[in-house]
Amino acid sequence: MTAGIIALSGAAANAQTAGDWVLGNYKGAGYWFPGIAEKVQGGKVTIRYDDGDRETVGLNAVRPYDWMIGTKVECNYKNAGNWYAGTIASLAGEKIGIAYDDGDKETTKTGRCRTR
Template sequence: MSTAAAQTKGDWVLGNYKGAGYWFPGVIESIGGGKITIRYDDGDRETVGINAVRPYDWMIGMKVECNYKGAGDWYAGKITSLAGEKISIAYDDGDKETTRTGRCRSN
């Protein structure tokens, strides 16, 4: 596991929220004492060790899971467009959706 290459307040990173094994996008709010506070794109905040953060690397064609229409269930798909926090997904079951990065995660 690599740590974020740039570790500056305001950098966009992926954090392993609550150590659950999924990577969620967020922005570094503060850094100090080997810890990083992340404001995730869904609004949650968490302070974690630097080793629980990795560079934001999402790109078109990458596999992610998203919370389809915010209903609570996660579905696999590929990113078809990405602009800031706006993300479009082509789900494996054929559905498509444009949503926010805060409703998506990666493995």
């Protein structure tokens, strides 16, 4: 999957079509999670996040999917509920390799990671 994000308006991004990979500000909490734009209509985007959650948000809560090797992220280490800072070391679709700042490494899924 690739992000098909084209139009930018300040900090907001319009998902051009359903199926685009985006980052959504889940529940407005200030963390950006990866997902797919399922529906784009009326200034709103319905996102199916990579962890399975769904949410309909305004365009200001969506931005281009821009994760790549070297991007700083926080991930839910071993899916145990604790978030730790790290850097993306490998990325293939929803499979992501993380080099944590404390020296640990993990291969996990994008749905267990977020950015600020």
